[in-house]
Amino acid sequence: MKRTGWILLIFVLLFLPIACAEGNTNVSGSITSQTDAQPDVNKTAISDAAGAEIAVLLPDSATSARWEGDDRRYFEQAFTAFGITYSIVNAEGDARAQQTQAEQAITNGAKVILLVNLDSGSGAAIIAQAREAGVKVIDYDRLTIEGPGADVYVSFDNVTVGRLMGETLTPLIDALPVATPRIVQLNGATTDNNATLYRTGYFSVAAPRYQAGEWELVDDQAVPEWDNQQALIIFEQILTAANGNVNAVFAANDGIASSVISALKSQGLGPLPLSGQDATAGGIQNILAGWQSMTVYKPIRLEAEAAAQAAVALLRNEDISTLTADTVNNGQNDIPFIKLTPIVVTQDNIAETVIADGFRTWEEICVGEFAQYCPEH
C-alpha cells in the first residue's frame, strides 16, 4: 500500500511539469498580439507529429531564445495558414538527438525537412539520409558546409550582418580622439559557421584599416559556446593584457556585448564603440543608455515565412528558382540561397524598427533605470 502511494506520487510529479508546460504556451500566446489562434495551432502541432509532411528540426533552446520563443510560433502560423501538417522538434544542443529526430521524421513520412544544424558534420549526415529517402532538405539559418549540401538555404546574409557591424562602427571609430584606435574582435563559437561569417563581415571592413596602420587589432578571440560568463573572463583578460587600452570592440552578439559592458563598468572604464546582434531587450536597453552603439536586427518572422514558403514549394515540387536567383557555394555545390536583409538598429531608429514590428515593446525595455532614456510613448 505504501509502495503504491510512492509510485502514484512519482507519476503525479512526472506529469505536473507537462501540465504546467501546456498552460505556459497558452500564456505566451495571449501576450503576443499576432498569435490570435494560438491554442488551436498547438493542438495541430501535437496531433500531427506522426504523418507530418514538413518536419522542423530546431537546434537548442539554451544558446539563443529565438528558436523556442520566435521561430516555433512563426512556423506554426505559416504552416497553419498554408494548411499543411507539420512537426517541430528541438534537439537541445545534442547532434545525435537531432539525427534521431531526422530519422523519425523520415520514418513518419515527412517530405521536407527544415534543418537548423548543430554543426556541419552532423548536418551533412542528416542531409545524406534524407536524400537517400527522397526527402528534400532546407538549411534554415545555418549553412551545412560539409557534403553536397541542402536543396535550399534560407537565411539572413550573415556576412552582411558582420559587414553592417563594421560599417556602422567605422565612423564612430574614426571620430575617436586617438591616433591609432585599438580594436578588439570578440567572435562567436568556433563550431558555429555563422560566427565565422559574421567575423568575415566585420573583418572585411576592418582589415584594410589594420593593414594601412590606421587601426590596430589588439586581439581577436572566439567565445566558446557563445557563453557570456566566458566572454566576460576573455574580455577582462584582453583588457588586462592591453592595460585597459582598448578603443572599440566588435562583439558578435548582444550577449557578448553585455559581457564587454560589464567588464568595462567594473574596471571603471567608459563606453566605447561596440557592436551587437539579435536586438535583444538587453541590447536595446544598452543602446538607449549609450553603452552599445548598435545591434543587428534580423526580423525572424520574415526568415521563418520565407522558409515556410520554400518548404511548401518543395513539397508541391515547384521550381525553387522562381523564389530566388541567388546561390551560395557550400564547398561542393552552388545552393539556391533565399537571402534576407538584416537591419541596423541604433539609438535613432529603435521606434521605427523593433518596436514598430512588435518584436520588442517599450514596456519591456523602459523599466527601472532605463526608463529615463526612453522617448514618451
Place this chain on the structure above:
Amino acid sequence: MNQTSNREIAESHYHRNSATLSLSEYIGNYWERIRTGDLGSFHIILGLLVIAIIFQTENSNYLTPRNLVNLIVQMAGYTTIAIGVVYVLLLGEIDLSVGYVSAVAAVFMALRLRPQEGWPWYAAIAVALAVVAFIGIIQGLIITRFRLPSFVVTLAGLLIWNGVVLILIGGNGTVIIQDQIVISIANYFLPEMWGWAVAIVYIAWYAFGRINRWRDRRQRGMTTTPVVIVFAQVLLLAILTITTVYVANIDRGVPVVGIIMLVMFALHTFLAEHTRFGRYVYAVGGNIESARRAGIDVNYIRVRVFMISSLMAGVGGIVLASRLRSVDTAAGGGNLLLNSIAAAVIGGTSLFGGSGKVTSAFLGALVITSVENGMGLLGLSPGVKFVVTGLVLLAAVLIDAITRRGRVHSGVA
C-alpha cells in the same frame, strides 16, 4: 574529525605524553607526513608557483595588480560552489546538479529584482536561497529514502534544473539586473582605508584563534606545535593578507566579493572542523557503517550535506549573476559544473570520501582560475584551453590516488 588534531593526538602517543614539540621534531613530523603521502597543500602551492612563473614569462601582464584583482573576482563563483562540493565529496558522494542549481538561484533572484516586481535585494536573495536549499533537501531525501546513488539523482537534477531555468527565463533570453546592491556584490571595490581595516580584522582574528587554540591544547596537556611555528604561521598569513590588500589597492581596491569569499571560508571552516555536525560529516564519509553504529543519524547528515551543497551553489550563482549584471539562458552551463567539482578535487579533497578541507575549495578554485585567467591573457584557442584544464584535473586526481595509496601503505589511512 579534524585531521591535524587527530594526528597530533595519535603522535603524542607514539612520542611522549604531552608538551610542546621541539622545532626539529615538528619539521621531522611534517616531512614524515609528506613522505607517507599526506601532501596537505604543499603540492598545490608548488603548482601555483609553477603556473605563475609560466604565465609571467609568457605575458608580463600576468603578475600585475589589475590581474590580481581580476583573479579574485573571477575565482569567487567557483570557490563558493566548490565549498558546497567539498562537503558532498567528504561523504564520498557527488552532486552533479550544482551548475544549474546555481542558475536557478540566479534566475529566481533576477526575476524578483525586475523593476516591475520591485522586490528589495535582501528579500530576492533570501527567497532564491530558500528555493535552492529546498531543492537540496529534496535531492538529499530522494537519495537517502530510496537508497539511490547520488550520481543518478543529481544527474536527473542537472536536467530538471536546466529545464526550469529555460522555462523561467522564457522568451526574454536575458534578464538584466539593475539593483545596484546586487551588482556591487561582484563589482564594488572597497576604498583603500576599508581594505586595510578588513586586513587588520582578519589578521587579528586569525592570530587570536591560532594562539587560543595553542593555549587550549597546552592546558589540556596535548601535543602542541612549537611556538615559533605558531608565530611563523600568523606572520605568513599577515604578510599574505597585507601584500594582497596593498597590491589590490594599487588597482581598484579589494573587491567586496573577496570579503564575502573570506567570510564563507571562515564560516565553513568552523562548521566543518569545529562543530559536531562537521565531525559527523567526516565520520560518515570515513566509514558510513561505523558512523551508523556509533549512533550518528547518517541520513540526516547526508540530507543536510546536499542542502549545503545546493545552498552554496545558489550563493555562487548569485555572485556569477552579479558579475554579468544579468542572467541568460546559458546560465549554469558551460564548464561551470566541471570547474567547480574540479576545484574541490584539485584543492585536495579526496574523491573517495572522508578526507578534505574547506581550504581545498579555495586553493583549487585559485588553481583553476589562474590557469583560465593566464590562458585568456595569452589568447589561446578554446581547444587548447579545454585540453590544459583537463590535464590539470587529471593531474590532481592522479595525485589524490597516488597519495591515497601511499597513506594505505604506511598505514595512516
